[in-house]
Amino acid sequence: MRYAFRIVNVFTVDGDRLSGNPLCVFEDARDMSDTQMQALARQMNLSETTFVLPSDKVTAHVRIFTPGFEMPFAGHPTLGTAHVVRSLRGLDRVAFEMKAGIVEVTSRGDTWTLRAAKPPATRPVSATRAELAQMLSLPANAVSDEPLWVNTGVEQLVIPVGSPEHVRAATPVPELIEKHGFSETRDEAMAYVWAREGDHLLVRFFFTNHGAVI
Numbered sequence: 001m002r003y004a005f006r007i008v009n010v011f012t013v014d015g016d017r018l019s020g021n022p023l024c025v026f027e028d029a030r031d032m033s034d035t036q037m038q039a040l041a042r043q044m045n046l047s048e049t050t051f052v053l054p055s056d057k058v059t060a061h062v063r064i065f066t067p068g069f070e071m072p073f074a075g076h077p078t079l080g081t082a083h084v085v086r087s088l089r090g091l092d093r094v095a096f097e098m099k100a101g102i103v104e105v106t107s108r109g110d111t112w113t114l115r116a117a118k119p120p121a122t123r124p125v126s127a128t129r130a131e132l133a134q135m136l137s138l139p140a141n142a143v144s145d146e147p148l149w150v151n152t153g154v155e156q157l158v159i160p161v162g163s164p165e166h167v168r169a170a171t172p173v174p175e176l177i178e179k180h181g182f183s184e185t186r187d188e189a190m191a192y193v194w195a196r197e198g199d200h201l202l203v204r205f206f207f208t209n210h211g212a213v214i
Helices: 034-044 075-089 129-135 164-169 174-180
Strands: 005-010 021-026 049-053 060-065 093-098 101-108 111-115 121-124 148-151 155-160 188-197 200-209
Touching: 005 075, 021 034, 021 075, 034 049, 034 060, 049 075, 060 075, 075 093, 075 101, 075 111, 129 174, 164 188, 164 200, 174 188, 174 200
Parallel strands: 021 049, 060 093, 155 188
Antiparallel strands: 005 021, 049 060, 093 101, 101 111, 121 148, 148 155, 188 200
């Protein structure tokens, strides 16, 4: 059996087609088993691989796999898959059936907007701002506003910092991100670090993998 797939880069910078966050999208996964999907995601070895399936409710049923497990929702795989579906079907507005619920995505040219399946749920972070700054190898006052655990389908630790330079300089300490950034609902440690840069947001996402931070 042959399956068509595409490698797309999401969040490319200044027209650089090889920048951004890579994603593998299988265009039609109707004959694949769960085991095959997981094996292919492991073979591709990207942060996520998506599989497009028919849906009797909305545009498509989309499943998202990391090399190790299936995710109910994630932002960059959703946007990248929407780009592929638009190129296949000529649609500027799509809705995906995902494990987290129905996710709507719209485009205007190359600008994409998604609506999460549910409103964000938040909870406080037990670590202090200074402890999170230390976790990121930043000055003690670098965390500029309240950090939060945010869940719109999957839980993320979201940390605002004072400047784009802080985002670029962030270098997580593996043992500290395991301590302060571990989510029991995801059984992994991660952190989103962000700051405003003009009319945009500069964001970096860190996660642990076998003791290293990626």
